[in-house]
Amino acid sequence: MSVYLYRWGKLAFRRKWIVLPVWLVLFLVLGGLGAQLQKPMSNSFDIPNLPSERATEILDKHFPGMSAGFQFDAVTGTYVIGAPPGQRLTDPANRAAVEALITGLAALDIVDHGTPLTDPITAAEEMGCLTGDRQSPEFASKCSSAPLNVLNPTEPDSVAVLNVPFTIKEFTDVTADDRKAAYDVADAARAAGLTVELSGSIAMEQEQPSGKSEMIGMGFAFLVMIIAFGAIVAAFVPIITALVGLGAAMSLIFLGTSVLEVPSFTTFLASMIGIALSIDYALFIVSRYKHELAVQDSAEEAAGTALATAGAAVVFAGLTVIIALVGLSIVGIRFLTFMGLGGAIAAAFAVITAITLMPALLGAFGRFLFKPKLPLIAQHDPEDDTAVTNGMRVGRLIGKAPALTLILSVIVLGLLAAPAINMNLGLPGEDSMPKTSTVRKAYELRTEGFGAGSNGVLNVAVDLSGVAPDRRDAAVTALRDELSGYPDMDYVTEPEFSADQQGAILDGVPKTGPNDQATKDLVRDARNAEGELKTQYGMEYGITGTTAIYADVDHALLSKIVPYLAIVACAAFLLLIAVFRSVLVPLTAALGFLLSMAATFGATVLIFQEGKLGLIDEPRPIVSFLPIMLIGLVFGLAMDYQVFLVTRMREEYVHGKSPRNAMIFGYHHGARVVTSAAIIMIFVFGSFLMESDATAKSMGFALAAGVLFDAFLVRMVLIPSLLVLMGESAWWMPKWLDKIVPDIDVEGAKLHALRKKSEKPPMTPVR
The missing domain is CATH 1.20.1640.10 (Multidrug efflux transporter AcrB transmembrane domain)
Known part of the structure; x- marks a missing residue:
């Protein structure tokens, strides 16, 4: 390999005004194609064969259309409404403000009007949760699923949740105007003194790289290279190869979106890899070239020797990075595969620019490369054995x-x-x-009103098709009792049966949040209980929801x-x-x-x-x-x-x-x-x-x-x-x-x- 790189290094150095225009044309063509054919990237986080998919299958079988809300790319929205301090939402003025909010939502174009919105206060009232002994077990059992925090011991009736269906099909279709409209519709309620925050994917902004990090990293890299080379001009060469390599890699990734659904996470890793490796590899070759200038007969010979030695190391160093990143595909998780492939493309271009563009740039800069020589910096050549x-x-x-x-x-x-x-x-x-986002504020307001577990409800879908009709009620009751008996379970809602009576759904609300280990252990224990219940009744069930999916992803990755x-x-x-x-x-x-x-x-x-x-x-x-x-x-x-x-x-x-x-x-x-x-x-x-x-x-x-x-x-x-x-x-x-x-x-x-x-x-x- 060293011989081939040596010959190429000398050729590229000598024919620099051919190599550089070829690279320029390639860069412009890739950039133009990427810009013209680029399609929006996906924010899908799908992972195949997760245990939570069983619940989705049961829902599709017995509750058609209900599983859409549990997809990664589903557009969901929940308004969390809080009363002014010391007041209740059931107070006349606050209740009127909530009703006005619902009226405003009903007039919003992006809201799905196929299902009428239910006032959370009215729903709690119809459940009989605004009267009675709130300390009794019967009241707690009946009203645990109320959309109003009637069971809160310190500030009851102060927080409500309102789930709103939207007509937008996928998260990637949500525009900034859609988010603004969904948030601004509650301005009148806020003006009336209520706190209204919005959670769900409708309120999630797609994070766009600011570019600030890359610029800071590039600037510091430039300073390090000035110190390493002891010259200013030489420090620009790795920056040039980094920009060209990263630009070409990004253009190729953007071009790929025209034929593949590429996750948006792909560019994040590629930008990290592209900048860092391109600069590292160029630094390695230029350092060797600086030494070879002192010992070889000509600059052309020095370029060939530097590429033959340092360039060969770069090739195999790059191969190890590419192997490691491409190897992410064996995990079998789509977004990780694409992140790895994006990083591998960036790594490949880092190597390609280092061994093809670099010698031509060395030739183009010629005798000006290591000038002006800075005093007191890099005084000793590390290639000099006597230094x-x-x-x-x-x-x-x-x-x-x-x-x-x-x-x-x-x-x-x-x-x-x-x-x-x-x-x-x-x-x-x-x-x-x-903390300043409405999504985070909604999470905290909901936690304050209903507890941390309300943000990570376990959605249990039950398949009763294998259970004798006269035993279905007993089977679901046994499941509910089993789930309620876990110490980390706050409460389990009353079951809702499907129209054919062969399916049922119920929600389990943990005491801890979605990412807490106790909640993930609860998911595991609840699933492990299926074997005994299936043997006893013939029923099957699946568990989905934020908490279950988080636990499944953790297990799949580990x-x-x-x-x-x-x-x-x-x-x-x-x-x-x-x-x-x-x-x-x-x-x-x-x-x-x-x-x-x-x-x-x-x-x-x-x-x-x-x-x-x-x-x-x-x-x-x-x-x-x-x-x-x-x-x-x-x-x-x-x-x-x-x-x-x-x-x-x-x-x-x-x-x-x-x-x-x-x-x-x-x-x-x-x-x-x-x-x-x-x-x-x-x-x-x-x-x-x-x-x-x-x-x-x-x-x-x-x-x-x-x-x-x-x-x-x-x-x-x-x-x-x-x-x-x-x-x-x-x-x-x-x-x-x-x-x-x-x-x-x-x-x-x-x-x-x-x-x-x-x-x-x-x-x-x-x-």
Whole structure:
């Protein structure tokens, strides 16, 4: 590979005014097609074969049309109405304001008028819940499902809920005008003194990336590269390749929306990957090019050599990222598959621009690339074996006491990993919305009036077709008694039978919120009870609703982590065997990754779930899909740093140095670029903490922490320590394996042989 990249690097450098226009045309064509053929992205969060789908099937069978409200992309809306402090909604003026709100909703075009809206106060009155002994068990049983908080012991009749059907088919069809109309219709009630907030998908705004995070990350990356190169112009080259690579990748993703339904989450990961990897890979090649300029006969030769060595490492580093991201498809969850594919496309373009566009840019900038030279910055060339850099100093320190540095790094990672034991997963729901949003206010008002469990009702759909007609009432009663008997269940509503009497629905309201582990355990226990009830009565049932779906998603994602990690790790392990011509080096690389992942999970739990250090205002469960996304992405990046740093150590070992000296000089050569690349990644990912979305914040932090721990503790301390301790055995590979593993020559040994062969032999003097 090194020979092919060497030849291409020289050609692209020499024919720069052909390569650059070709790239420009390609970029414009992709951008134009993407802009013209782009279709709206989907916000669908569908996951196939979830247990909650059983409830949907039963509803479709016995209650046609009712299951539509439980689809991920369904347009739902619930108005949560609160009385002024110290008053009740049943007071004449407040009741009149509620009636006026319903009249206004009835006149709204986007409201489905096929089903008349029911005044929650009138409904409670018809249920007999405005009179009687509210402390009696009979009253509680009868009025538990009332849309008015008649059972609230401190402020009864102060909060009501009004479910409103809308004519909009899918969430992606909701416009800003629709959201405004749905919210503004309650302005008259608010003017009358009521608090009216709106929850449900009709009020959810589709989060659009602000671009602020990317700009902050790009700006900091520029500063880091100025320091790394000691020059301003050179720092622009990685920025150019990053913009071109990310733009081309995004255009291709947008183009894909014309033939596929692409989830909107896809671009979030692609933008992270595209910026970070493009800059990292360009940084690696430009750093090597800077050194080669000092030792080669021409700039063209330097470009070819830089691409043959650093470029080869970039190719295989990029392959590990692509493997990890494409591997997300084995999870079998559509939105994760597309996120992985989007990230893989961005990673692929990062590699392509690095090895095709980069040498042409080096040629275009020519002698101006490393000018003006900045004073006091990057004074020592890390490729100069006689210079004493910080990398050399750290390498020598590790070489003197490898056992101590190994033990210290493991202890630090272990301490950071400890909080991960308490990790609780959940999906971003209404409780994770910004406090200023109407959705969040509706959640809190409903919790205040009806309890936290009212935001995560368990919808139980019962199939009675296998139950004898005279036993159906008894069967449903037994199920209701079973559910009511759980200590974490607040109450269960009276059943509603289908028209054919072969189906029934009832709601269970937990005492805890949708993302609480106690609620998820309640879902599990309720489902486990089906076997005995089916044996006794012949009935079947399914449980759906927000809480049930959250629990199902958590289980689906967690169950896939181990097989996913195994497949990706094995694939990368085999690839790294070919890169390093070793068995133990790839093995230690994978084991070190497990430590860095555990530390990352622990730090994320500590900050976002337990709320330590005061970095966030509202602790909440870790987003369900974060662990598997984190594993996929950070694994690829970890192998990047492994390739960048350890290939330099292997290069020194192949050229005759002892294992200890090979580590020290390889560290000396690679530490600056790996440090710069890791710092760039940390700030690119960390800049997403600036976003308002809680999911983006937690993912940005976790990715930044993952890079921090893996790059600086594992790749730059733990792995070098192990290489010294293992000595010659670190580079051992069985002879039979050596024969079948292709020699990809990342170190450029074949390039040296090619040069030596092409050298003209000295002329023999004529006698």
